[in-house]
Amino acid sequence: KQEVTQIPAALSVPEGENLVLNCSFTDSAIYNLQWFRQDPGKGLTSLLLIQSSQREQTSGRLNASLDKSSGRSTLYIAASQPGDSATYLCAVKGGANNLFFGTGTRLTVIP
Amino acid sequence: DAGVIQSPRHEVTEMGQEVTLRCKPISGHDYLFWYRQTMMRGLELLIYFNNNVPIDDSGMPEDRFSAKMPNASFSTLKIQPSEPRDSAVYFCASSSIRGVNEQYFGPGTRLTVT
Numbered sequence: 001k002q003e004v005t006q007i008p009a010a011l012s013v014p015e016g017e018n019l020v021l022n023c024s025f026t027d028s029a030i031y032n033l034q035w036f037r038q039d040p041g042k043g044l045t046s047l048l049l050i051q052s053s054q055r056e057q058t059s060g061r062l063n064a065s066l067d068k069s070s071g072r073s074t075l076y077i078a079a080s081q082p083g084d085s086a087t088y089l090c091a092v093k094g095g096a097n098n099l100f101f102g103t104g105t106r107l108t109v110i111p
Numbered sequence: 112d113a114g115v116i117q118s119p120r121h122e123v124t125e126m127g128q129e130v131t132l133r134c135k136p137i138s139g140h141d142y143l144f145w146y147r148q149t150m151m152r153g154l155e156l157l158i159y160f161n162n163n164v165p166i167d168d169s170g171m172p173e174d175r176f177s178a179k180m181p182n183a184s185f186s187t188l189k190i191q192p193s194e195p196r197d198s199a200v201y202f203c204a205s206s207s208i209r210g211v212n213e214q215y216f217g218p219g220t221r222l223t224v225t
Contacts, residue, residue: 034213043115043202044216089154091214097142098167099214101154 002027004092006102013080014110021075023090026064028068034099035064035075036089044089048075080109115174115217123223129191135184136205142172144214145178145192146202147190154202193224 003026013019036044048057048064048071055073056065057081063076073090087106090101116135124130128157136143144159158168163180171178175194180186190197204214 004186010216032212036216040219043218044204046213046215049213091154093212097161097212098144098156098170099154 002030002092002094002100004090004100004102006088006090006105008105008108009103010108012108012110013084015080016078017082018076018078018111019107021077021088021090021107023075023102024054024071025071025073025092025100027094029069029094029095030068031095033064033066033073034091035062035073036091038087038089038104040048040086047088051078077107080107082111085109115203115205115215117201117217118218119220120218121221121223123225124193125218126194126222126225127192128196129189130193130208130222130224132188132201132203134188134217136186136202136203137207137215139225140148140182140205140207140215141183142179142206142214143186144204144206144211145186146204146216147199148186148202149199149220157188157201165188193222198224 002063007025017018050057050066061078066073087104091101091106115211145157148154158178159171160180187213202219203217206214207214217223
């Protein structure tokens with residue numbers, strides 16, 4: 001069964017700092033990888049989706065990379081802002097259409 | 112588009128009662144997923160449908176849980192009888208193969224069983 005791990009579990013940074021969140025998965029036979037943001041008491045908001053054939057995706061200050069062979073993905077957030085504070089989840093999709101989620105990284109950006 | 116709609120947003124019920132959670136997927140999406148999120152286990156897939164047909168229900172914890180999708184715009188997740196350990200946030204998500212299967216989540220239903 002696919003296992004998805006995210007480190008660190010929590011991260012606190014001062015405003016303006018660039019940061020990297022890590023995601024690793026055990027089975028490299030994935031269809032795509034999706035990064036989500038979850039605010040407290042809210043649903044999940046899709047940030048970026050990387051197809052298995054792609055190496056990276058960018059949206060604004062966010063950049064996600066995928067190294068399928070090594071089972072790793074990173075989410076890079078540039079010039080962090082207090083509004084970026086949330087829990088970030090990565091999820092990998094296998095051929096069966098279901099997503100396997102990591103446990104998330106709780107990010108706090110300090111003003 | 113209004114996004115994925117779930118109701119109710121919060122549900123408090125007593126052990127033994129029947130609970131029904133509802134979901135309206137994004138129009139045009141042909142996949143619908145039900146997830147459960149708890150502190151202990153994180154996000155887990157319960158069941159998913161393709162074109163209203165259940166494809167994989169291996170994540171449904173036990174026979175007390177059942178899900179239906181009578182048409183493309185509506186799905187229910189029912190728990191009967193409910194137990195305190197069912198307390199969690201239940202999310203519905205939908206996707207479309209034309210949209211490279213990017214999943215869009217609803218706001219969730221927070222269920223508390225006392």
